[in-house]
Every structure is written in C-alpha cells, then in structure tokens.
Amino acid sequence: MLSLSHVPDLELILLINQEEEQAFTEIYNRYWEKMASYAVRLTKSEEEAADIVQEIFVSLWNRRTTLTVKSTLGAYLIRSTRNLCLRYIERNIHTGDFLDKITEQAVDNSLNIEESISLKELQENIDLGIAKLPKKMREVYLLSRDEQLSYREIAEKLNIAEGTVKKQVSNALKIIADSLNGKLSATMMAIFLHLLK
Structure with missing residues (x-):
C-alpha cells in the first residue's frame, strides 16, 4: 500500500471520486x-x-462519487465544521448552562437572546464584515479562520512576519466587530466574539 501523505488535496478528492x-x-x-x-x-x-x-466524514464518504470542492479542502472541512457547530448552538442556545459556557461569562446571565436575529443572520453579518476588509487583511483572516492555520503557518505561506499576521487578524476582528455594532444584543455579540476567537 503506497503512502498518500504527500499527495495534494485536489488529487485526494479525485481519488475519492473513484471510491x-x-x-x-x-x-x-x-x-x-x-x-x-x-x-x-x-x-x-x-x-x-x-x-x-x-458526521462530516460520514457525509463526505456518502457523497464520495459526486464530491466537488470549490475552495481548498481545508477551508471546506472547517466551514462544514462551523456550520454543524452553529446548528448545535441553535439547538441548545436557550439552555442556561450552555449559554453560560459559550459566552464564557462575558455577559450578565440575566440577558436573553434576541429573537429578532438568528445565528444564520449573525453569520451573514459576519460575512459582510469580512467582505469589507482590505484585501491582504482579508486573506490573512481567512487563512486563520477558514483554514485554521497558525500565525506561524500563515507567515510562512505569505512570506511575512508572524507579528504582522497577529496584528492583521486582531485588526480584522475589530473591524468586523465594529461593523456589527448596534446590530446585535450584548449576548449575541458575546457569541459572535466566541465564534471568531
């Protein structure tokens, strides 16, 4: 059995298509x-x-012959993970101990979730904030969040200093948070910050 450890993701997808x-x-x-x-x-x-x-890998195998990935495989899998986590959060959001955990005591426990904004709308607002980022900052941010690369991995990939990567991600989070200011309750803002860190 040959090792596939050095085979690019794109080729692995093609091999999966062939079962x-x-x-x-x-x-x-x-x-x-x-x-x-x-x-x-x-x-x-x-x-x-x-x-x-x-669940994600079971779904991946069940769709093996028709699987297509438009972005990178890493981004696709992390996005799938985030989407299922959001579904889990939506199912459990009104459970007191869950809310305590997810906000990590960032807000007063007496606050309630605003019914006027769903987590799907939250994600859409986050996406709009990301779209407003300067091109280089957006690239760094997406490598950090969608690819889940470390600051060091991003620095090596883009040939920039690790400190620059950290500053770019920090600035991106501030810009996105500012773009959501006034659109979310304190509790939803806490969840937003939790999802992005």
Missing part, C-alpha cells in the same frame, strides 16, 4: 484533529465535537 478508501483515510488523518479542536472551541463539548467531525 479510493485510502484517499479518504488520508483526508481523515490530515484534517480530523484540526476539525475536532475547532469544534471543541465552538461547542465547549468534546463529545459533541467528536460527533460533529464524524
């Missing part, structure tokens, strides 16, 4: 840890995070 189980295993080994770590950060639940990642 190559080894290619699927390679994608799983390449991305599951990053996806699980991200899911734990969003859901605050290792058990739920594991279920989410498993």
